[in-house]
Amino acid sequence: MKQSFINDLQKIVGEQFTLSDKESLAVYGYDSTPELESLPGAVVLPGSTEEVSRVVALCHDAGVSVTPRGSGTNLSGGSLSAGGVVLQTSRLNRVVEIDEENLTATVETGVITSALHRDVEGRGLFYPPDPGSMNISTMGGNVAENSGGLRGLKYGVTSDYVMGLTTILPDGVLLKTGGKAVKNVAGYNLNDLLVSSEGTLGVFTEVMVRLIPKPPAKKTMLVHFPELEQAALTVSRIIAARIIPATLEFLDRVTIRCVEDYARVGLPLDVEAVLLIEVDGHPAVVEEDAAAIRAICEKHRCSFFQTAATAEEALKLATARRVALSALARVKPTTILEDATVPRSCIAPMVKLIQETARKYDLTIGTFGHAGDGNLHPTCLTDERDKDEIARAHQAFAEIFDAAIAMGGTITGEHGVGLAKKKYLPKLVGEAGVRVMRNIKESFDPKGILNPGKVF
Amino acid sequence: MDYEKLINCMRCGMCLPHCPTYKETFLETASPRGRVALVRKFQKGDLAASERFLDYLSLCLDCQACASACPCGVNAGELVAEFKCEKKERDGLSFMEELVLRRLLPHPDRLETAASPLKLYQRSGLQKVVRKLGLLKMFPPGLSRMEGLLPELPAQPLRRTLQEVTPAQGEERGTVGFFLGCVMSLVFSEASFATVQLLSAMGYRVITPKAQKCCGAPNMLAADRRGMEEMARFNVELFSSYDLDFIVTDCGGCGAELKKYGHHLGGDGHAAVFSGKVRDISQVLYEGRGLLGEKLKPLPHRVTYHDPCHIAHCQGIRHEPRQLLKMIPGLDYRELADADACCGSAGTYNIERPEMADRVLRRKLDTVLKTGADYLVTSNPGCLLQLKQALAQTEPQVRVIHLTELLQASMNG
Ligand SMILES: Cc1cc2nc3c(=O)[nH]c(=O)nc-3n(C[C@H](O)[C@H](O)[C@H](O)COP(=O)(O)OP(=O)(O)OC[C@H]3O[C@@H](n4cnc5c(N)ncnc54)[C@H](O)[C@@H]3O)c2cc1C
Ligand code: SF4
Numbered sequence: 001m002k003q004s005f006i007n008d009l010q011k012i013v014g015e016q017f018t019l020s021d022k023e024s025l026a027v028y029g030y031d032s033t034p035e036l037e038s039l040p041g042a043v044v045l046p047g048s049t050e051e052v053s054r055v056v057a058l059c060h061d062a063g064v065s066v067t068p069r070g071s072g073t074n075l076s077g078g079s080l081s082a083g084g085v086v087l088q089t090s091r092l093n094r095v096v097e098i099d100e101e102n103l104t105a106t107v108e109t110g111v112i113t114s115a116l117h118r119d120v121e122g123r124g125l126f127y128p129p130d131p132g133s134m135n136i137s138t139m140g141g142n143v144a145e146n147s148g149g150l151r152g153l154k155y156g157v158t159s160d161y162v163m164g165l166t167t168i169l170p171d172g173v174l175l176k177t178g179g180k181a182v183k184n185v186a187g188y189n190l191n192d193l194l195v196s197s198e199g200t201l202g203v204f205t206e207v208m209v210r211l212i213p214k215p216p217a218k219k220t221m222l223v224h225f226p227e228l229e230q231a232a233l234t235v236s237r238i239i240a241a242r243i244i245p246a247t248l249e250f251l252d253r254v255t256i257r258c259v260e261d262y263a264r265v266g267l268p269l270d271v272e273a274v275l276l277i278e279v280d281g282h283p284a285v286v287e288e289d290a291a292a293i294r295a296i297c298e299k300h301r302c303s304f305f306q307t308a309a310t311a312e313e314a315l316k317l318a319t320a321r322r323v324a325l326s327a328l329a330r331v332k333p334t335t336i337l338e339d340a341t342v343p344r345s346c347i348a349p350m351v352k353l354i355q356e357t358a359r360k361y362d363l364t365i366g367t368f369g370h371a372g373d374g375n376l377h378p379t380c381l382t383d384e385r386d387k388d389e390i391a392r393a394h395q396a397f398a399e400i401f402d403a404a405i406a407m408g409g410t411i412t413g414e415h416g417v418g419l420a421k422k423k424y425l426p427k428l429v430g431e432a433g434v435r436v437m438r439n440i441k442e443s444f445d446p447k448g449i450l451n452p453g454k455v456f
Numbered sequence: 457m458d459y460e461k462l463i464n465c466m467r468c469g470m471c472l473p474h475c476p477t478y479k480e481t482f483l484e485t486a487s488p489r490g491r492v493a494l495v496r497k498f499q500k501g502d503l504a505a506s507e508r509f510l511d512y513l514s515l516c517l518d519c520q521a522c523a524s525a526c527p528c529g530v531n532a533g534e535l536v537a538e539f540k541c542e543k544k545e546r547d548g549l550s551f552m553e554e555l556v557l558r559r560l561l562p563h564p565d566r567l568e569t570a571a572s573p574l575k576l577y578q579r580s581g582l583q584k585v586v587r588k589l590g591l592l593k594m595f596p597p598g599l600s601r602m603e604g605l606l607p608e609l610p611a612q613p614l615r616r617t618l619q620e621v622t623p624a625q626g627e628e629r630g631t632v633g634f635f636l637g638c639v640m641s642l643v644f645s646e647a648s649f650a651t652v653q654l655l656s657a658m659g660y661r662v663i664t665p666k667a668q669k670c671c672g673a674p675n676m677l678a679a680d681r682r683g684m685e686e687m688a689r690f691n692v693e694l695f696s697s698y699d700l701d702f703i704v705t706d707c708g709g710c711g712a713e714l715k716k717y718g719h720h721l722g723g724d725g726h727a728a729v730f731s732g733k734v735r736d737i738s739q740v741l742y743e744g745r746g747l748l749g750e751k752l753k754p755l756p757h758r759v760t761y762h763d764p765c766h767i768a769h770c771q772g773i774r775h776e777p778r779q780l781l782k783m784i785p786g787l788d789y790r791e792l793a794d795a796d797a798c799c800g801s802a803g804t805y806n807i808e809r810p811e812m813a814d815r816v817l818r819r820k821l822d823t824v825l826k827t828g829a830d831y832l833v834t835s836n837p838g839c840l841l842q843l844k845q846a847l848a849q850t851e852p853q854v855r856v857i858h859l860t861e862l863l864q865a866s867m868n869g
């Protein structure tokens with residue numbers, strides 16, 4: 001990257017926040033996606049919407065690409081840049097307004113998700129989306145990836161909460177979409193179009209999200225099942241009984257073993273599945289739901305059912321799920337965390353298929369995830385130095401994704417397409433789908449400035 | 457270096473929000489994930505150990521908050537320290553390092569002669585050297601402020617005044633060896649004396665072998681692995697000659713180092729046994745909490761607790777000190793926000809990187825003031841010095857003391 005261009009960047013954001021040394025570029029060459037790396041030409045950390053606009057305009061004029069980056073925790077290579085400018089939003093970390101009357105929060109997009117949680121929960125309010133990475137992911141990243149979380153089944157995902165966005169378009173112009181009005185049908189719904197655009201249509205600098213009252217009561221349950229099918233059936237039956245738990249999480253046998261090895265939480269090794277269930281709402285309803293859930297679990301031959309009596313106990317019950325990823329990740333150096341999602345009714349066949357595929361390719365794959373919405377995380381434990389095993393892992397995942405699509409599901413429930421899943425996109429959305437997406441991209445960004453090479 | 461440890465990092469970023477230097481800068485180069493990547497790229501030959509490269513690594517406080525947060529068991533702080541050690545092994549020690557680390561530290565007598573009387577210590581310029589090398593694992597920001605930092609030194613280091621054997625009071629429940637940290641003995645001898653008194657009151661016969669040497673942590677800070685190993689071997693040998701149930705220390709930094717002897721001295725079976733016996737004082741007191749509880753009398757203070765990195769992150773001890781404080785009748789315990797975030801003392805860090813150390817310290821002080829506590833308890837000499845000095849300047853109403861001092865005050869009523 002030319003020094004004169006770097007100087008221009010420095011004039012906008014300051015020397016301290018413009019990085020172009022070899023070492024810095026090297027560590028901005030990755031995000032949380034395994035195996036992928038790509039060196040940017042410069043990194044900037046603007047401190048205001050205005051600075052973002054000026055950086056993007058400068059890049060637009062110079063024909064240099066811009067890749068937005070929050071905390072770089074996405075799992076699809078979405079924040080990697082090949083020779084362009086990485087624009088890190090971390091310094092845009094102000095809470096602009098919490099409006100307790102209209103129940104909205106407006107924050108800059110570098111605000112960390114869990115910081116927003118803490119802020120609103122202190123006021124008896126609730127922002128439900130809680131991705132596993134919430135202690136470090138940014139709100140901008142959440143919006144750009146339309147992130148989900150453990151509470152997705154009952155409360156939905158990020159897009160269900162985004163009411164307004166401030167976006168810098170690829171030529172540096174500022175666009176405001178949405179607003180505090182709950183009903184709003186003026187023209188195309190640009191807000192929804194921008195959510196999950198993975199940094200390819202604009203750089204978000206502010207987001208306004210909807211808040212809801214914090215549910216007054218919560219109950220946590222942990223259930224063991226000797227048979228996988230019965231666990232899966234339990235999931236369907238709970239929902240058929242018109243109960244929507246806030247959390248309905250699943251661990252398979254491989255994951256259970258690893259969790260037990262790592263954390264010794266007392267899980268029996270002869271069970272095929274563990275469900276972590278949480279119901280919340282009004283105290284009376286919570287009691288009723290918990291009792292009904294217990295009856296359903298027992299009918300489906302659970303071997304163990306425990307309800308937490310206190311908040312501390314609830315934390316303990318949730319330990320197995322909380323440490324699942326750690327437990328798996330420690331087994332082998334390289335951890336490939338995937339995101340295949342199927343309709344709820346297909347959980348049992350999908351988990352079976354994952355287990356068989358693992359056997360066929362001689363791999364260790366543990367599966368855990370959000371059973372309530374069919375969003376599973378098959379996690380392959382491998383070693384990047386073992387090229388043969390890595391190749392087998394890719395083959396295995398290709399088969400798993402094909403199966404997910406065949407079951408009416410998707411290749412990614414929440415991690416996005418980015419670079420990593422580009423090649424699967426046409427299979428999922430069809431040629432027509434890709435064409436519409438390309439046209440949308442073209443109309444927003446004719447020069448291809450923003451996050452080129454991603455999604456399709 | 458063990459390449460295995462580096463590739464275990466899956467770049468998930470879970471460590472980032474816990475890293476003090478990332479919180480201040482938002483820079484990937486100042487994050488644990490970035491530091492692991494830098495070292496890894498060096499190992500692979502993609503990056504050279506340029507001045508800038510070393511500058512990035514030296515911003516790490518080695519507080520190991522990242523290790524507590526990492527799902528994969530990666531310890532970025534330790535990896536950076538190991539990298540520095542390996543580099544030092546190739547480059548060799550400087551003259552001053554040689555003098556302090558190899559000639560002075562291994563000989564407590566010479567150290568004490570140098571350090572006391574204080575005037576000699578301060579005037580000889582030795583203080584500067586000692587601090588620069590992190591002998592005291594803990595000096596606050598800026599060399600210029602150094603003189604104001606040292607609390608009044610005790611007339612005699614505890615190592616000189618304490619008898620080798622302190623008998624148990626009441627029924628004897630066992631024998632423990634007491635590992636006397638250099639700084640605890642030299643500067644905080646009252647706290648360490650309280651530690652011994654508490655152990656004795658709990659029914660332990662306390663043996664304090666006089667010949668013991670520094671734990672070796674300062675050597676590790678200066679990336680002098682060989683010096684550390686020599687000290688470790690000596691201490692292991694010395695303590696192994698007694699029949700001890702535990703080896704107790706009230707210095708977080710020593711405890712963390714002593715627990716690693718087994719690992720450092722790989723093949724040495726005695727070292728592993730030694731490390732297996734090491735306990736932080738809070739662990740031993742908590743174990744005997746039934747008996748201790750009977751002896752504690754009311755204290756009316758508002759108290760909060762700062763987790764030293766070397767206790768919380770390096771030894772995983774968080775529960776015991778808090779429970780012990782809560783056992784004191786009448787005490788108003790207030791939890792500190794981000795209690796286990798580094799206070800910025802971090803060995804010689806506050807001398808090498810005063811600007812960052814100040815920023816990290818400022819955060820800590822703000823949280824302390826928010827609790828409204830009039831006593832800030834901690835249990836590592838580095839934190840004690842750093843926080844004592846900082847609060848004495850701006851908030852003299854907040855007293856900073858070692859856990860055992862408060863417990864002893866409660867026991868004495
Ligand atoms: C351990 C772990 C657990 C995870 N758990 C979940 C989970 O439960 N659910 C889930 O959905 N995801 C999960 N993720 C994935 C990831 O954390 C989310 O995608 C998150 O939203 C990314 O946030 P980020 O700030 O790190 O964004 P980044 O990774 O930095 O960026 C992600 C994408 O968003 C774009 N982007 C970032 N900021 C902006 C902006 N201001 N304007 C425009 N575009 C922008 C980037 O260009 C990139 O394409 C997990 C990841 C890890 C490592
Ligand atoms: S050091 Fe651990 S927590 Fe940090 S990025 Fe690597 S694996 Fe994740």
Ligand code: SF4
Pocket residue numbers: 474475476477478487488491515516517518519520521522523532533534
């Ligand atoms: S040891 Fe502390 S300063 Fe160093 S990387 Fe880890 S958390 Fe950050």
